[in-house]
Amino acid sequence: MAADTADISRRDFLKSSAAVSGGLLIAIALPGCKPAAMATGGETRYATPNAWLRIGTDDSITFYCDKSEMGQGVYTSLTMLVAEELGVGLARIDTQFAPPGDAYINTLIGGQITGGSTSVRDGWDKLRKAGATARTLLVTAAANQWGVDARNCRVEDGVIVSPHLDKLKFGEVAEAAAKLTPPKDIALKPPAQFTLVGKAQKRKDTPSKVDGTCVYGIDVRLPGMLYAALAQPPVLGGSVKTFNGEKALAMPGVVAVVPTSSGIAVVADSWWRARKARDAVTIEWDGGPNAALNDAKISQTLRKASADAGRIMRSDGDVASAIKGAAKVVKADYELPLLAHATLEPQNCTADVRADGVDIHVPTQVQQIAQATAAKAAGVDVSKVKVHTTFLGGGFGRRLEVDFIPAAVEASKAVKKPVKLVWTREDDMTHDAYRPPAFDQVTGAFDDQGKLIAWKLHLTSCSITERFFPGSTEKNGDPFTVEAAANYPYDVPNVQVDFKRQEIGINVGFWRSVSHALNCFVAESFMDELAVSQKKDSLTFRRALLAKQPRYLRVLDLVAKESRFGYPPKGRFHGLAVMEGYGTYMAQVAEISMADGKTQVNRVFCALDCGMQVNPDTIVAQVESSVIFGLSALMWGEINIQGGRVQQSNFDSYRVARMNEAPRIDVYVLDSQEAPGGVGEPATALVAPAVCNAIYTATGRRLRSLPLTRYKLA
Amino acid sequence: MTQLNVNGKAVEVDVDPDTPLLWVLRDTLGLTGTKFGCGMALCGACTVHLNGQAVRSCQVPVSSVGAQAVTTIEGLSADRSHPVQQAWIEHDVPQCGYCQSGQIMSASALLATTPKPTDADIDAAMSGNICRCGTYQRIRSAIRRAAEIKRGA
Numbered sequence: 066m067a068a069d070t071a072d073i074s075r076r077d078f079l080k081s082s083a084a085v086s087g088g089l090l091i092a093i094a095l096p097g098c099k100p101a102a103m104a105t106g107g108e109t110r111y112a113t114p115n116a117w118l119r120i121g122t123d124d125s126i127t128f129y130c131d132k133s134e135m136g137q138g139v140y141t142s143l144t145m146l147v148a149e150e151l152g153v154g155l156a157r158i159d160t161q162f163a164p165p166g167d168a169y170i171n172t173l174i175g176g177q178i179t180g181g182s183t184s185v186r187d188g189w190d191k192l193r194k195a196g197a198t199a200r201t202l203l204v205t206a207a208a209n210q211w212g213v214d215a216r217n218c219r220v221e222d223g224v225i226v227s228p229h230l231d232k233l234k235f236g237e238v239a240e241a242a243a244k245l246t247p248p249k250d251i252a253l254k255p256p257a258q259f260t261l262v263g264k265a266q267k268r269k270d271t272p273s274k275v276d277g278t279c280v281y282g283i284d285v286r287l288p289g290m291l292y293a294a295l296a297q298p299p300v301l302g303g304s305v306k307t308f309n310g311e312k313a314l315a316m317p318g319v320v321a322v323v324p325t326s327s328g329i330a331v332v333a334d335s336w337w338r339a340r341k342a343r344d345a346v347t348i349e350w351d352g353g354p355n356a357a358l359n360d361a362k363i364s365q366t367l368r369k370a371s372a373d374a375g376r377i378m379r380s381d382g383d384v385a386s387a388i389k390g391a392a393k394v395v396k397a398d399y400e401l402p403l404l405a406h407a408t409l410e411p412q413n414c415t416a417d418v419r420a421d422g423v424d425i426h427v428p429t430q431v432q433q434i435a436q437a438t439a440a441k442a443a444g445v446d447v448s449k450v451k452v453h454t455t456f457l458g459g460g461f462g463r464r465l466e467v468d469f470i471p472a473a474v475e476a477s478k479a480v481k482k483p484v485k486l487v488w489t490r491e492d493d494m495t496h497d498a499y500r501p502p503a504f505d506q507v508t509g510a511f512d513d514q515g516k517l518i519a520w521k522l523h524l525t526s527c528s529i530t531e532r533f534f535p536g537s538t539e540k541n542g543d544p545f546t547v548e549a550a551a552n553y554p555y556d557v558p559n560v561q562v563d564f565k566r567q568e569i570g571i572n573v574g575f576w577r578s579v580s581h582a583l584n585c586f587v588a589e590s591f592m593d594e595l596a597v598s599q600k601k602d603s604l605t606f607r608r609a610l611l612a613k614q615p616r617y618l619r620v621l622d623l624v625a626k627e628s629r630f631g632y633p634p635k636g637r638f639h640g641l642a643v644m645e646g647y648g649t650y651m652a653q654v655a656e657i658s659m660a661d662g663k664t665q666v667n668r669v670f671c672a673l674d675c676g677m678q679v680n681p682d683t684i685v686a687q688v689e690s691s692v693i694f695g696l697s698a699l700m701w702g703e704i705n706i707q708g709g710r711v712q713q714s715n716f717d718s719y720r721v722a723r724m725n726e727a728p729r730i731d732v733y734v735l736d737s738q739e740a741p742g743g744v745g746e747p748a749t750a751l752v753a754p755a756v757c758n759a760i761y762t763a764t765g766r767r768l769r770s771l772p773l774t775r776y777k778l779a
Numbered sequence: 780m781t782q783l784n785v786n787g788k789a790v791e792v793d794v795d796p797d798t799p800l801l802w803v804l805r806d807t808l809g810l811t812g813t814k815f816g817c818g819m820a821l822c823g824a825c826t827v828h829l830n831g832q833a834v835r836s837c838q839v840p841v842s843s844v845g846a847q848a849v850t851t852i853e854g855l856s857a858d859r860s861h862p863v864q865q866a867w868i869e870h871d872v873p874q875c876g877y878c879q880s881g882q883i884m885s886a887s888a889l890l891a892t893t894p895k896p897t898d899a900d901i902d903a904a905m906s907g908n909i910c911r912c913g914t915y916q917r918i919r920s921a922i923r924r925a926a927e928i929k930r931g932a
Contacts, residue, residue, distance in 0.1 A: 134875075135875050136874030136876070137874070270873070270876065271872075271873055271876075273876075275859055275864045275872075275879060276856075276864065277813070277852035277853050280811070281814075281877060283811075286811070317795065336805075337799065408877075409824060409878050456876070458875050458877030459877060489818055490816065490817040490822075491818075686914070689913060689917070690913045690914065691913075693910075694912075694913055715818075716817050716819075716822050723915075724901065
């Protein structure tokens with residue numbers, strides 16, 4: 066099946082990209098994570114049957130969660146996967162965030178990375194196997210002690226029960242289990258026997274998130290810790306020419322003014338004092354190569370580059386000939402702006418650089434890269450750096466970056482004390498790795514019977530992957546530029562997608578759903594343009610071209626039925642979009658109304674087939690979340706550059722959706738026995754085309770660039 | 780020295796008078812449940828109660844607090860038993876959770892004066908609190924549920 070093939074090639078690509086990155090992947094074995102080892106810790110002794118589980122002789126069970134919790138629910142859902150096979154309830158497991166380690170490399174990406182909506186897909190087999198291996202060892206140890214056949218024993222919430230109803234707790238056989246060799250082949254429960262997976266569980270992190278005790282990076286407090294604020298070059302890519310910190314040093318509580326690789330850090334006994342003194346440092350900046358960069362130049366650069374053909378990423382049939390011989394050709398250009406992530410927790414890092422080693426406490430999506438970055442900044446071997454992952458106050462791809470780590474490490478090294486570096490909101494908004502802008506040209510061609518015979522998408526944008534792993538896309542191209550494009554699902558004989566890479570001089574980053582959000586806007590808006598050109602409605606036009614795509618059809622039909630697509634309440638208008646991303650099939654209907662030239666999104670209906678589910682309510686929550694994220698970008702999202710400086714600075718100039726702007730969202734998750742798909746991102750991408758298609762229905766205006774604040778809509 | 784009344788306790792802090800209450804709570808008193816999000820009263824992550832009213836603590840200089848009772852998320856209840864906290868747990872509202880202390884403080888201040896809030900009341904009271912994870916729909920349901928819990932329903 067096409068989707069599977071795409072997945073495999075992406076995996077291979079990423080493996081090779083990880084290999085290319087060479088020094089990026091650092092092997093740090095967990096203490097005692099070799100099979101069947103015992104580790105000591107105080108009086109309690111621990112069995113560590115694998116890198117994910119630790120069973121204490123005190124009957125404690127620790128799960129090392131190898132993905133970061135940034136709201137997407139992995140703290141619970143991944144614990145469920147391991148608990149399902151281990152044979153314990155969720156409450157019995159203490160979930161901790163895993164340290165850097167090769168065992169935790171995300172098989173789908175090739176590094177220890179939380180991203181790409183891969184957490185459940187990566188853990189689905191791995192974590193169930195980890196649980197099953199541990200359970201098998203524990204049961205075997207108990208069976209040996211009883212002198213019975215392990216196959217006749219069972220497990221009830223962490224207690225092993227013999228055929229004679231004797232009972233042993235996991236902790237009581239942990240030491241014996243640690244001496245056994247783990248079995249090679251582990252049979253996993255068939256889904257029909259799941260008792261936890263697929264059954265709604267309360268999030269394990271909710272209690273700490275309603276009483277203020279959840280510890281995010283910004284909340285870390287170490288004994289003797291100082292605080293730092295950072296002055297970064299106002300022009301992206303600029304640097305410090307000269308600085309004078311005398312005035313700042315004379316201010317109360319200020320301990321040091323430290324030149325770092327990212328700017329001038331001011332270290333003080335409170336963050337407020339550091340922040341005030343930062344503004345007292347006199348700095349002469351070198352603007353660097355971007356000093357004259359602005360929006361118009363970025364747009365011109367992309368448009369100019371688009372004159373050249375890009376790398377072909379999909380080619381069916383012969384698009385050029387089909388267009389040449391077509392009875393009707395429809396063409397359109399689309400353009401998308403830079404976007405910021407704006408995680409609500411500003412970037413921060415707490416570093417403790419000592420003679421004997423370095424500890425960093427950091428909200429990160431990339432433990433190994435964070436470790437390597439801190440090691441480089443401290444000038445020590447990676448083995449000397451411990452990474453403590455905190456809860457993340459939002460990720461969305463922003464915390465795949467590690468730009469907030471070096472200055473914290475360098476400041477701590479300079480003052481020889483733990484330092485917590487916290488960026489202001491303005492620092493964060495003006496020093497992001499922004500979602501790349503894009504200029505895209507799309508063409509559709511019909512024969513004289515009105516059959517769509519060609520579809521061609523020529524994309525021009527930046528390659529984030531090349532920024533992370535230079536050279537890695539040379540062989541096969543960059544799959545993260547053609548999502549929701551190369552998998553064009555409609556039954557058209559001639560399809561071509563090509564990507565022309567054009568960098569713009571500033572850092573671009575992975576932003577929730579990555580190129581899905583860029584390309585789905587183009588592909589699905591244009592599908593409506595094509596439908597209109599044939600005087601067909603959005604649903605009928607799509608259905609006919611998806612006849613061979615049952616998973617698309619199911620979600621499309623479900624969302625059409627639930628939304629009463631095409632029959633909105635009076636004064637409301639409907640728009641539709643469909644997409645497959647991260648192995649999840651999705652269809653959305655936006656229901657909007659127009660007032661005073663403005664669009665109000667009243668309701669969003671979303672149907673999805675994400676395969677087998679782990680925690681169903683989390684899936685619903687992630688769709689709700691993604692819809693609001695996509696809505697914010699659609700309505701207001703735009704980063705403007707003037708003189709190389711980002712013009713937006715806080716939530717007044719970079720607006721995001723608020724309570725009074727949040728539509729009602731109805732989510733319909735199909736029962737499915739397909740392999741699990743990712744759910745943290747895809748719904749983000751369908752909002753803009755669905756809403757813009759509704760705006761066309763309401764106003765007859767086709768919007769081909771965003772955000773909506775650019776338009777006065779009658 | 781500045782005298783404060785935080786979560787029912789008298790405390791003394793030695794800070795610059797212009798220090799925002801937010802940073803006194805977080806850095807001086809270690810009450811890190813109150814969050815820094817924007818520093819300009821735009822996001823609501825730093826919401827606390829002053830004499831029961833929701834305020835953005837990033838814009839309240841500590842010198843202006845005086846004898847007013849400061850309540851933070853840590854002081855809302857000792858055991859997550861406040862109706863708003865109960866409702867938040869029931870609806871599994873938080874995702875990343877970073878904004879939720881502020882959301883809960885805004886919601887609890889709303890319910891204290893408006894036992895049966897309408898949608899418009901909720902919009903008015905809650906639109907100053909950004910949730911970047913977009914949990915608004917659950918917040919709205921949870922506020923309604925908290926109102927029920929408060930009424931003993």
